[in-house]
Structure formats: structure tokens, C-alpha cells
Amino acid sequence: MDFFNVMSVDEVKDILVKNFKNIKIETEKVSILDSYEKVLSKDIISQINVPEFNRSTVDGYAIKSKDSHGCSDFMPSFLDVLGEVRMGEAVNIDINNGQCIYVPTGGMIPKSSDCVIMIEHVEKLDENTIAIHKPISTGENVVYKGDDIKENEKVLSKGTKITSQDIGVLAALGVNEVEIYKPIKFTIISSGDEIIDLDEKLEFGKIRDINGYALYSLIKNLGGSIVKRTIVKDKYDLLRDEVLNGINSSDIVLISGGSSVGTKDYTYDVINSFDGQGVLVHGISLKPGKPTIIGECQNKPVIGLPGHPVSAIIVFKIFIEYLVNEILDININKYTVSAIIDKNLHSSPGKRTYQMVSLEEVDNKYYARPMFGKSSMITLLSKSCGYVIIDENCEGLYKEQEVKVHLL
């Protein structure tokens, strides 16, 4: 077996896109009530204007704004009240100069009116007459037809992860059902003679399967589904069988452990044993996560994540999240926090370093405190809030330097 042929993070992302962006993911129609956090597989184009008519945003009188021009406490304008607009009903009356009509909040205003004056700014002289003392401008207290959404406007794009606000938009359009991507299917294989499941006895020398469980929840959090989570011993045939099952039943196969160059690291050979291009990447200039493997077997991505839990999770976040976002056209809109690093920090030039940090708020400023530990220590991640990325060509960070913290 060859030793690592290390590639940069960006090169690896390009390889993922080139080989796997066009994987076909099934779609289905669901009620908008079941669409929360699902990903749209088609653009939503509005068939209507929202609102469909000019509406008042206040309780008041719809008038022609020019009837109010020049009026004051000393020289009010007097207007005839033609009647009242009823909620939910079309207005058939038009107003002329010197006339107005009462409109409740949200009610339709007559075509000939261009503004609404609030009742508290009006003096009601009798049932049919009001006086106004203050000028009001065109458009005041009115939402015009199509102000919110225009007919034929693209309201939501393919790849949108649907939020509660988006469900509100769909309801406004009268859309009952949307077409979404079905969850991307994953198989998770934890490999290693030492790895045992939670219901097994912890004999001396054994290690609980941390990665299988952490990856399971990362996939769920991404909107994916897990077809199978399993543990296999360090035997070529057993690993190959599980990878074959994974390829046949899933869209993406993840193997944790066995990605390095030890005598019992079979991931590389197993990936190369299937039809397809085999191993595309073995080794990334990345810390943690260098011994990652990316392969293509029978047109499916099979990814060998490093066994150390911190490395497995970080590699998932850098590459699997990226790939899923690319496949589903999800707009990557990750929130970051600006913070001040509170220690000098050396990195490893030549490698992109993902430095874990905790965050502390002092006097309305965030401070990022580097968290140190080995990549075999899962609590390094659980005690951190996020990470700072230090580029390959950078030797480190200076205390007090402003950094972007990517939240975990």
C-alpha cells in the first residue's frame, strides 16, 4: 500500500464536487406542515400577488392624500364619509375629492384612495363628516398589491432549508404541498478489533464506539437518514461485506477507523476492490484529520474517516456537510462569531489547522480561548464552542487578533 499522497482541503472539496455533486437523490411531495427543515428540490414561483389588493395597515379613513395638503389645526380639511369597508369584502365604492371611507386594519382601500389617516388623527364631527388637521402623504398606512410578493416572483429557491418563516410564505401563496429531497441515506461502519457497542461488556483494552454515535447525530442534524450503524472487526472480508451492503442500500458510506497506514488498516484496499475509480484521496493537509480517505465505489462516495473521534467529527463537518450542501444545492449560510483570540497560538504551516476554542463574553466582546488536547479526546470537542481556521500558509495567531469562530 502507498503512504499518504496529501492534498489540500480545497483540492479535496473540488474532487468531491467533481465526482459526487450530481448523485441523484429521490424527491417527494409533503404537506407544508411536514416540510420544516426539509430541503426544497424545486424553486417556488408565486402565481399571485400578495396582497392581492391595496390594504390599510391601520384603523382609519381612506382618503385622497391631496385632500389633506395644506390642512392644519387652524385650517382643517372637511371630508364626507361615504360609509365603511367590511373585512374580507371587496370595495365597490370609489371616493372623489373631499370624500373618504372608513377602513379597518387590513381592509381593502378603494382604488381612488392613496393613503389612510388613523382614526386618532381625525375629528369626527358627525356620522357623515370628519375633519383632519394634519397633512398625510401618498402611500401612508397602505400596503399596495404585490408589495409583499409579486406574481411570477421566485420566492424560495431550490436548495432552501425550509424555516418556519418560509412555511408562512408558502401559506400566504396558498401552497399546500412542496417537493422536497428525501433524506440522504448513510451507512456508518465503525471499524476496529477494539471497538465495542454500548450494550457490550467493557473488557480491559476495549473502546466504546464513540464515532458511530456522534456521526449518527451529525447526520440527523444534517437532515440525513441512517440505514445502518454497525461495528466490524479488523478483517478485510467483514469490512468489504459491510461496505457492499452500504453501497447497495445507501447514498454515502462512512467508515471510521482503519484509514491510516497500519497493517490492519483495510479501508484503502476495500475501497479499491469495488468497480469504480477506487481511492481518490488518501491524506489531506489538515489538522486534525490528515489520514482521511475518499473513494468512489460503484458511483457512490465511500469515505474513510480517521478513527480518532475529534478527527472523525471535524472531517465530517468539513467534507461531508460540504458535500451534502453541494448535492442538495443548499446555500451555505453558517453563522460565525467574531472574537478576539486570548493567547498567542502556533499552528502547523503547510496544514490547514482547525483549532478548537471556547467563547467567553466580556464587556460585550467575545474572547476565543484555544482549547488544547489530543484528537483522541472527545471532551476536547464537547468543551469547545467552535473552531478557528488557521490557513496553510499562516504560522499562527497573535493574542488580541480578531478571528472568526465557526460554531460546532
Ligand SMILES: Nc1nc2c(c(=O)[nH]1)N[C@H]1C(S)=C(S)[C@@H](COP(=O)(O)OP(=O)(O)OC[C@H]3O[C@@H](n4cnc5c(N)ncnc54)[C@H](O)[C@@H]3O)O[C@H]1N2
Ligand atoms: N504511521 C502513522 N500512523 C498514524 C498516522 C500517520 O500519519 N502515520 N496518523 C495518525 C492520525 S493523525 C490518526 S487520526 C490516526 C487515524 O487512524 P485510523 O483512521 O487508521 O484509525 P484507527 O487506527 O483504527 O484508530 C485510531 C484511534 O481511534 C480510536 N477509534 C477508532 N474508531 C473509534 C470509534 N468508533 N470510537 C472511538 N474511538 C475510535 C482507536 O481505538 C484508536 O485509538 O492514525 C494515526 N496514526
Ligand code: MOO
Ligand atoms: O487526524 Mo489525527 O487526529 O490528526 O491525530
